[in-house]
């Protein structure tokens with residue numbers, strides 16, 4: 001072999017070796033959308049409008065393949081060894097260092113027990129929310145400004161905590177501090193990992209302050225759980241025996257929680273430890289706290305901006321709760337709250353949590369070829385944008401639907417109105433997923449916690465609407481630039497994520513009952 005040939009062969013081998021070592025995916029052949037790093041949102045909106053139903057590449061250091069929504073239908077049920085949601089989460093969240101990614105015991109417990117114990121969890125939720133609202137917002141005899149993000153974060157920490165670990169732990173101040181800070185701290189750890197060159201990560205990342213902090217959370221949560229773990233394991237073991245139903249029923253409600261249920265979802269032969277349960281609990285906090293808080297803050301901003309909706313919602317709430325023996329909502333009464341369901345779905349449509357969802361890693365060794373000929377190489381990350389967020393996508397590329405107000409408007413009864421059309425009665429629920437309603441994902445890996453999330457969000461909104469008038473202040477001052485000029489607080493856009501202004505206030509006043 002001549003020297004140039006040997007050099008070429010060595011070069012190719014080395015570049016493949018480097019690619020393998022650094023796990024760099026082969027290049028995808030799609031047009032690259034322009035990115036203004038100072039404004040990801042506008043860049044993506046422009047790209048959506050430009051490429052319409054064509055695939056394109058978007059992003060900075062870790063670019064993603066953005067698929068048109070309709071194509072996801074042929075991918076949604078692919079198995080993990082072709083297209084993986086969990087591996088993409090592990091990669092995007094730098095699970096190797098942060099401990100984040102998927103947690104099968106959590107996903108299993110959410111899918112099975114949380115789903116099957118709706119009445120039990122609803123009773124606990126309503127009880128905890130009542131306590132949390134009293135403790136967190138309390139009495140407001142006059143219009144009182146409330147920094148709603150912060151208040152809701154604590155209300156969510158308490159109410160989700162009641163279902164995640166039960167009382168007394170969910171009301172422990174150190175615990176609440178961990179729950180409210182964990183998501184932000186661990187996200188900053190993820191960003192720190194990204195700032196280290198890939199080949200140096202194994203050497204440097206374990207010593208980063210934020211990474212040690214993330215590990216510290218695991219130790220702290222394990223410490224909090226340790227005194228109860230023996231009782232939890234014991235309770236769980238005895239729940240397994242059919243003849244021990246009476247024991248299950250005699251357990252205090254606070255043992256009917258996700259941490260205990262997760263013990264039944266370990267792979268055979270794996271024994272739970274306080275550390276492994278701590279990781280499951282932290283994964284639950286990560287999955288539930290920030291997502292719920294963003295959604296609820298947006299709903300509260302929309303309620304303040306549309307005070308004309310409050311009495312319509314209250315009428316529905318009181319009419320349905322009057323059918324319940326003690327006025328509390330149960331599994332069978334929740335779906336009757338159609339206007340409330342529509343309001344929160346519309347708020348979520350206009351204010352999605354991210355500009356790209358359905359993140360998946362292509363794991364099929366030969367890549368995936370789609371019906372339109374698009375080729376998705378092995379190791380690339382794909383996602384889709386929320387289709388009906390705005391009118392950026394030409395309606396001819398969206399699925400046919402009955403006439404409805406422009407997608408650029410907030411229309412609280414959009415979905416309850418749609419459900420009045422023949423054949424649409426059972427569509428357009430808050431928890432419904434489709435290629436065009438993707439906030440909770442879609443397909444095989446869609447969020448299993450969305451049914452619980454819907455009940456928790458609705459229960460919090462119900463408690464607040466029953467107790468307070470919610471608005472932008474007596475003279476409409478709110479966050480605006482002068483009397484009567486209230487503007488909805490801004491939404492911050494950080495790369496592909498959106499966050500409602502965490503410092504903005506809205507006004508609360510006790511209702512005259």
Ligand code: HEM
Pocket residue numbers: 085086102103106107110284287288291292295353357358359438439440441442443445446447448449450452453
């Ligand atoms: C408004 C609140 C929430 C939003 C917007 C949300 C959104 C999502 C999304 C987009 C996914 C990925 C789905 C996909 O790619 O197809 C997901 C996964 C997941 N969510 Fe949620 N979620 C919320 C609340 C919750 C809650 C309250 C829980 C638990 C109680 C939860 C537990 C999970 C779990 C365990 C997964 C991973 C499933 C798996 O690996 O199989 N989520 N969520």
